[in-house]
Amino acid sequence: MTESTSHLGLAIQAVGIALVAALSTFLARSVDRRYLRSWAVGWTCLATALFALLVAFRVPALAPVLEPVYFFGEYAFGFLLVAGCREFASGTRATASEAGWAVPALLLALVLPHVGTTFSTRFVVQAAMMACLFAAAFWQLERRRRTAGPGFPGLQLMSVALLALTLDFMQYVPVLGYAVRRNVALRAAYAGFTSLYDLVFEVMLAFGMVILVLKEVNRELLTANEELRQAHDRLQDQARVDPLTETLNRHAFYSLVEEARQSGRAAEGTVALVDIDGLKPINDAWGHAAGDASIRAVAKGIRSLVRADDLVIRWGGDEFLVILISVPEEEAARRLDRLGETLRGTILPGVTTPVALTVSFGVAAFGPARPLERAIEAADRAMYTRKQRTTARRA
Incomplete structure (x- = not known):
């Protein structure tokens, strides 16, 4: 990413993620799933981070304040994404002690704006961190996907999106690192659309989440209906059987x-x-x-x-x-x-x-x-x- 990064592309990405965050929040209110709440808060953090970066680009005087918000917001999104994927995959909830990630993440977010003279330099570190977080989320889901079988299209879509995001952010490291070291400008076809590439993969991830949640809700409804049917059959049997002799009544x-x-x-x-x-x-x-x-x-x-x-x-x-x-x-x-x-x-x-x-x-x-x-x-x-x-x- 360079100073000439398309503000329009970033604005489109920020608005798109804000819509995803709103959808996730409404869905989390309707469907009581802890992992869904983690994802909804994560999308909100990412939307906040992108808007902070957009304003920082528009108003350079605010960059020292807003860049830490961007960096920390993306870290929060990554951690909550991993936590939600882990809870869905294995049922393991994030504990209070694991919230200690926020301290080093906050320190890094405060220090990173002072690294280098351009945002591209700082984004090399940021891209490496986010690639690791996306890879961790992919690994958590991959364990569940291998045992879930083909009946979970949302899970498969999420895995593909997380793998794509991992590779997407990984490629920023050598590309931007080379550009910074050689002090060369990236082609407009690349630099101007990076935010849109990110948005495509992030929307794919969000769609996978929605499909996965709806599939889980449908599965639980089918299970509940089967349990109700069995309970109805038991009540019918009890209503037809004399309790003393176990003959019909x-x-x-x-x-x-x-x-x-x-x-x-x-x-x-x-x-x-x-x-x-x-x-x-x-x-x-x-x-x-x-x-x-x-x-x-x-x-x-x-x-x-x-x-x-x-x-x-x-x-x-x-x-x-x-x-x-x-x-x-x-x-x-x-x-x-x-x-x-x-x-x-x-x-x-x-x-x-x-x-x-x-x-x-x-x-x-x-x-x-x-x-x-x-x-x-x-x-x-x-x-x-x-x-x-x-x-x-x-x-």
């Missing part, structure tokens, strides 16, 4: 019936109603813990006699509804006849000896000739008839 039964009705699926089979005999005396004699254990034992016994795709539903306090798809009525009755044998040696809490639980059940076929609701009514009547016989026999 009436809500689940009515939902399944409605789904079958809407889909037009026609099924046939046998429905059974099973009622536990003498549950109240068990509760009275040994407590509700024994009664609950009896209910669980009956549910477990029923499940052991039916297939995995048959439905076992807790119909009431001590009643179970069993729906056996494509099973004849006689076969369903034979299976449930074995339930008494299964429950003969039931262990109940608070009871020293095994208890022979008994049940009463009724079965009825359902299909085109008899809807499920009517079959349940028929099974209910058959169950009560059987229960009355059992009670009379015991009496």
